[in-house]
Amino acid sequence: xxxxxxxxxxxxxxxxxxxxxxxxxxxxxxxxxxxxxxxxxxxxxxxxxxxxxxxxxxxxxxxxxxxxxxxxxxxxx
Amino acid sequence: xxxxxxxxxxxxxxxxxxxxxxxxxxxxxxxxxxxxxxxxxxxxxxxxxxxxxxxxxxxxxxxxxxxxxxxxxxxxx
Amino acid sequence: xxxxxxxxxxxxxxxxxxxxxxxxxxxxxxxxxxxxxxxxxxxxxxxxxxxxxxxxxxxxxxxxxxxxxxxxxxxxxxxxxxxxxxxxxxxxxxxxxxxxxxxxxxxxxxxxxxxxxxxxxxxxxxxxxxxxxxxxxxxxxxxxxxx
Amino acid sequence: xxxxxxxxxxxxxxxxxxxxxxxxxxxxxxxxxxxxxxxxxxxxxxxxxxxxxxxxxxxxxxxxxxxxxxxxxxxxxxxxxxxxxxxxxxxxxxxxxxxxxxxxxxxxxxxxxxxxxxxxxxxxxxxxxxxxxxxxxxxxxxxxxxx
Numbered sequence: 001x002x003x004x005x006x007x008x009x010x011x012x013x014x015x016x017x018x019x020x021x022x023x024x025x026x027x028x029x030x031x032x033x034x035x036x037x038x039x040x041x042x043x044x045x046x047x048x049x050x051x052x053x054x055x056x057x058x059x060x061x062x063x064x065x066x067x068x069x070x071x072x073x074x075x076x077x
Numbered sequence: 078x079x080x081x082x083x084x085x086x087x088x089x090x091x092x093x094x095x096x097x098x099x100x101x102x103x104x105x106x107x108x109x110x111x112x113x114x115x116x117x118x119x120x121x122x123x124x125x126x127x128x129x130x131x132x133x134x135x136x137x138x139x140x141x142x143x144x145x146x147x148x149x150x151x152x153x154x
Numbered sequence: 155x156x157x158x159x160x161x162x163x164x165x166x167x168x169x170x171x172x173x174x175x176x177x178x179x180x181x182x183x184x185x186x187x188x189x190x191x192x193x194x195x196x197x198x199x200x201x202x203x204x205x206x207x208x209x210x211x212x213x214x215x216x217x218x219x220x221x222x223x224x225x226x227x228x229x230x231x232x233x234x235x236x237x238x239x240x241x242x243x244x245x246x247x248x249x250x251x252x253x254x255x256x257x258x259x260x261x262x263x264x265x266x267x268x269x270x271x272x273x274x275x276x277x278x279x280x281x282x283x284x285x286x287x288x289x290x291x292x293x294x295x296x297x298x299x300x301x
Numbered sequence: 302x303x304x305x306x307x308x309x310x311x312x313x314x315x316x317x318x319x320x321x322x323x324x325x326x327x328x329x330x331x332x333x334x335x336x337x338x339x340x341x342x343x344x345x346x347x348x349x350x351x352x353x354x355x356x357x358x359x360x361x362x363x364x365x366x367x368x369x370x371x372x373x374x375x376x377x378x379x380x381x382x383x384x385x386x387x388x389x390x391x392x393x394x395x396x397x398x399x400x401x402x403x404x405x406x407x408x409x410x411x412x413x414x415x416x417x418x419x420x421x422x423x424x425x426x427x428x429x430x431x432x433x434x435x436x437x438x439x440x441x442x443x444x445x446x447x448x
Binding site: 171172174175176178179181182183184185186187188189190191192193194195196197198199250251252253260262264267268271272275 | 318319321322323325326328329330331332333334335336337338339340341342343344345346397398399400407409411414415418419422
Binding site for chain 2: 195212213214215217218219221243254255275278279280281282283284285286287297298299300
């Protein structure tokens with residue numbers, strides 16, 4: 001199983017990429033764990049996770065091919 | 078002594094004129110008295126008096142050549 | 155931004171959309187501005203009984219209105235950190251659907267611009283000696299009353 | 302005024318004053334409107350230390366932003382008696398002094414238009430996934446933070 005991760009704003013400076021495929025993550029807690037081990041700097045930046053465009057705060061199961069987004073604080077307008 | 082009276086809005090419908098000269102009025106109370114006897118309908122309309130562009134509520138003495146305005150409720154915008 | 159002589163706020167006839175665009179465009183060089191708040195009054199084709207408003211004919215005690223607007227401007231500038239504040243009000247016959255009032259407040263931040271714009275609109279409606287005659291399609295009329 | 306499909310609010314590049322004028326002009330035929338409230342966001346040439354912002358580069362999670370904007374629109378229409386509500390937000394590089402946000406609320410009466418415009422601005426700033434990269438004149442940058 002794999003998910004499509006999309007990354008926005010300042011977080012792209014950390015991951016170096018705006019989109020990537022992540023394998024073997026059953027839920028958002030595992031996703032965060034994998035991301036923080038690959039990009040230690042990520043853990044010191046505030047962001048929320050959206051699964052299929054819905055913001056999730058609690059740990060949330062992920063399905064194959066889900067689109068998951070990392071959203072740093074908004075700055076529109 | 079005489080004053081220049083200017084009239085606005087709905088009040089012109091009563092006086093039939095937007096400007097007139099009024100003689101022998103020493104203060105705004107006398108002016109109101111004279112106007113109400115000439116135009117009885119005026120007494121049933123709300124208006125304020127401005128003497129030289131300053132709104133006056135209490136009885137106010139008038140000087141020769143003063144410009145006095147009758148101002149019905151405003152409706153700008 | 156204090157001025158000695160009151161600015162003229164009155165324009166003959168309706169306020170054109172192109173005039174509003176020019177006014178916005180002129181603020182491009184003021185790069186300290188972060189937000190503009192604009193209010194536009196548009197003449198409504200109100201229906202009263204069986205009659206419909208075709209236009210409003212605006213008149214004002216102009217000199218007095220300009221003096222009072224000057225006082226309002228100074229109070230608004232004293233209260234809010236504004237970059238600029240522009241007010242334009244129509245005189246004469248304005249057809250339904252046309253713009254008769256244009257208030258334009260600009261500031262570094264949105265809240266000051268919005269609050270200043272709103273307060274200016276409220277104050278000018280309450281304090282400026284301006285009157286409107288609502289002309290119906292059958293050529294009768296009724297004097298407008300602000301609620 | 303309910304819509305099935307979210308409207309696109311995003312425009313590439315700055316919002317031109319002529320676009321705003323056209324938008325105002327189009328409301329002339331809606332003679333039930335008495336007041337328009339407009340908010341314009343303008344890119345500020347903020348100074349940070351010795352650097353000056355030359356432009357902001359806006360990006361968004363577009364599909365998600367449009368869904369959320371649709372929800373905000375429906376909530377605003379449910380709360381205020383509006384005739385219409387238009388929102389336009391820039392994407393891409395917007396130079397200091399240019400307009401990047403245009404919110405336009407119209408109603409029979411001013412209060413609804415003003416309150417709806419203000420609330421829409423607050424909500425979209427807080428809820429839409431949009432980001433801005435402040436580009437300095439020396440080509441370094443800083444990610445914009447809404448306060």
